[in-house]
Amino acid sequence: MVISDAKSGLTRAIAVALSESFSPQLLSQYFTRKKLLKKLESYGNGAGINALLDSMRASSPTRRASDAEHQDSWTLRHPSALSMFEEIMNASKGKQIVVFLDYDGTLSPIVEDPDRAFMTSEMREAVRDVAKFFPTAIVSGRCRAKVYNFVKLSELYYAGSHGMDIKGPAKGHRKGNQTVLCQPARKFLPMIDEVYRCLIEKMEHIPGAKVENNKFCLSVHYRCVEEKVRAEFYGLPVYRKLPFRVGKRNAEIESRRKVLEIRPTIKWDKGNALEFLLESLGYTEMNDVFPVYIGDDRTDEDAFKVLRNRGQGIGILVSKTPKETNASYTLKEPSEASYAVSTRVGGVEEMRLSLSLSLSLSLPRQY
Template identity: 65%
Template sequence: MTNQNVVVSDAKSGIGLALFSSAVAKPPPAAAQGGGFVAIPRKKPLKKLETGSGAARISAWVDSMRASSPTRKPLSESEDQIKSSWILHHPSALTMFEQIINASSGKQIVMFLDYDGTLSPIVEDPDRAFMTKEMRKAVSDVAAKYFPTAIVTGRCRAKVYNFVKLSQLYYAGSHGMDIKGPAKDSNNREVNANANLNDNQGLSFQPAREFLPMIDKVYKVLLEKIKSTPGAKVENNKFCLSVHYRCVDEKSWNALAEQVKSVLNDYPKLKLTQGRKVLEIRPTIKWDKGKALEFLLESLGYANSDDVFPVYIGDDRTDEDAFKVLRDRGQGFGILVSKGPKETNASYSLQEPSEVMHFLRRLVEWKKSLLHGH
């Protein structure tokens, strides 16, 4: 494959763009054990856009907002080549299902699932991001009978639970800053000794509890600030805030970024990150979806175990923290849900939630046949 410098709009964290060139790194664990496909291309930053302060920072934010919201248009020949090369190096998890299963042989698969864009479609109104009955059944079959399963999301934990309505899952809301689940998993393993336990509520962990009053205050201020920007919406996810601009005219993005910045200037303990058409305000503590994944594995009794095979499926740049943890651990793999090329630490890809559902169904079918000797 020829090296091509491309503008990447899905940097792992922070606000800003970077230029990357392709470079091949070592294969993920699945490749090493299952064989049959090429190594994942890793990308090395050549130049990073300085965010600076004041007007320069606003400009960087808006540029990043625009880059992460590409206009739908036919691919040029060079773009088509980039997409083909990306798919070659991030093959479909459905196409490579047998290799994935082979790599997990003799180990306990643990499932980690993002919600928006993974289990439900991305919609204009975040309060209407409902999952289908078929998807709920697929998730239920995976979690209830065969594999410990967690939903890891930027959303408020209670809101996602109302969407999913499955009590046997672990739920990690607010990018993993609000974790709750049953006290023991299906294998009756004891949970993390550092977590709070309650016979009625099960596992509970909130590493950013001290920030709750500050988050509530900023939420109220932001509600007033963005009233002048049509289509903007602030969602209170308890331990973080989401400023949605999916329904905001692009001409107003600069004004919206100014409004958000003017509020954050007074709160240095909060930071701004970006997701899919959303600006996210979070505490500055070193906690993210990757940390949540590690905490949950420890809670399930797999902290230093070679007998576990974690699988994380997500579509957002915030999921990259979890993908990177799995790559660094050399255990399991990440699956990115995306219809187009993105810079990612995931090993495989799926194009949309319907493919995620098919992947989960195949996992259940495989486990059934394994247990019944078919």
């Protein structure tokens, strides 16, 4: 990106500063940092100049200290779930724990091929153990059937398509024999199928691109697409690959971690799925319920927000880097899993909660 400027020599300097590979050595061929900042500040407060100044100041040696301060501040607001274990135990004591787990990046690593996001047998056994004591649900953006084929535990509740496709076990924690089933976006299936066919056709010429049909939503994976052609997956151009109405009325597109998602425009998300499952289990009006939701994705924030607004249970974000979140606690390192299970087991309740809190750390995550 190059910002033109009437002053001779500034154009080249600004171009360098706005480059992702900004080099102080190269910039010094034109101006010293101090001189350039002073000169640019004299040209007013335009958006382009402000962006330039922010970029250059961020590259100064004080950035590391700033990042460290930001990390410390974030950790104070969202402490480690393991370091705050006693506090969580006290809050959950005598209450009905209900466990909600994201899949990709939580129970399995983030991988290049979405069809190979397998969970380990150890992880499966950990989930099985938790489900013996607590109602347990997998809440994922994946197709419900695909998530089930990954997990292979019939005693769980599964909420696929970001909660738009929910089904419970034939026999579970719910009172009565009726199977839990919820598909609020069912009327959008013809539209989703049409968009899927369109995307398959449009993406055929892009090596590495993969279109995944999650039944009530679609995912376009471009993790394996060469960098030089990834521009096709950013901004408005992607809309031209879809039927006219997509992005205007019946569906919306969201960019995630090297994935584009197309979903029906419907007021339903993982937070709604959490509330539906709590209601289906008979816990909506209970004051002694303690939901635990563990996830690493931006879509999990809707569930974290529900728990925060309810004032019940906890949301736990799996992330190594600070980010805005409605979660109360965080988890970072996979190595913390064994510590949680082996050293925090004092009684039955502690063992159960330790297992549930450690699930998201049992596998290294790949990016």
